[in-house]
Amino acid sequence: MSAPLTAETEKRIALLFPPDKREQVRQLLRDECGNNLFPAELDPENLDRFRFAVLKLSQGNLDELHKAIRLAKSDWRDLLMAAGFGQVETHRHWLPDQAWAKSDT
Secondary structure (H helix, E strand, O other): OOOOOOOHHHHHHHHHHHHHHHHHHHHHHHHHHHHHHOOOOOOHHHHHHHHHHHHHOOOOHHHHHHHHHHHHHHHHHHHHHOOOOOOHHHHOOOOOOHHHHHHHO
C-alpha cells in the first residue's frame, strides 16, 4: 500500500504545479516515491524529505519530476544531496515560490 501524502507535501505540490497537473503529481509521489524506495516502511512524515527533494528538483515540470524520481529509485542519497537536503531537517525549511502562476502570466 502506498503511503499517503502529508499536508506539507500537498502545500508544495500546489505551489509548484497548476491544478490540472496535481493529481498526476500526487499519483507519482504515492506510487513511485514512497516506501518502494526503502527496505523498511516509513511513515508519511518521514517520506516528506524524499518527496520534497523530488518536488524541489522538478521545479514544477513533470519531465523533471520523472527524472528526479528515477534518481530517487537509483540512489535516494544522491537525490537528497542534489536537492540540498543532506542534513536531516533541511527539507522542512524549503518552500517554493508559486511556479505555475508565474508561467501563466
